[in-house]
Amino acid sequence: MTKLAPSILSADFSQLAREIDDVEKAGADYIHVDVMDGHFVPNITIGPLIAESIKPHTQLPLDVHLMIENPDQYIPAFVDAGASIITVHQETTPHLHRTIQLIKHHEVKAGVVINPATPAEMIRDILHDVDLVLIMTVNPGFGGQSFIPRTIEKLEQIARWRNAYGLSFEIEVDGGINTETAKSCTEAGADVLVAGSAIFKHDDRRKAMEAIRRSAQV
């Protein structure tokens, strides 16, 4: 069954605990936490203090998507804050293997993510070491953007390599996922769908999530 990871970037930040509780009760699998630094991406969002403050309000794994320069410097703080999965952009670290090992050293699941313009080849080697591969289906930085269809080819490529190498990492997609775009992602091999505006901009989150799941069925 396809997993759903609501991105709290589109939630009401003044009511975060309630927003998280709402999607947890509606059947979310992960809580997706978008961390932006105003350098790697042109927006500033959540730091370890907010991650730590939401942690006691959910049983779900915190799926932390780091969109920051110098990720190694902040990984321990997100581990201490209670992250279950930490995903780093290949574009932000010159020593990707070292960064992934640092996450794993803290006994947290390690993910790698690439931007729409980054070829799949850039993460081919590290596939053997990660628990999750995130394919950005929009340029990182903001919620509510339109899905970039060409990213599907990359998704298919990653899924083919997973089979060919006998690996078992999860494949996640992030950006512009809604009832129109979800199916092409699951058909291409996505296991986890991140969705922000397609969930939080609806009053009835359960209905919104059910609609995405239904549309994603392959």
Ligand SMILES: O=C(CO)[C@@H](O)[C@H](O)COP(=O)(O)O
């Ligand atoms: O990482 C990001 C954006 O950089 C995402 O997680 C967004 O928060 C997804 O929002 P929608 O495109 O689903 O509204």
Ligand SMILES: [Fe+2]
């Ligand atoms: Fe994200």
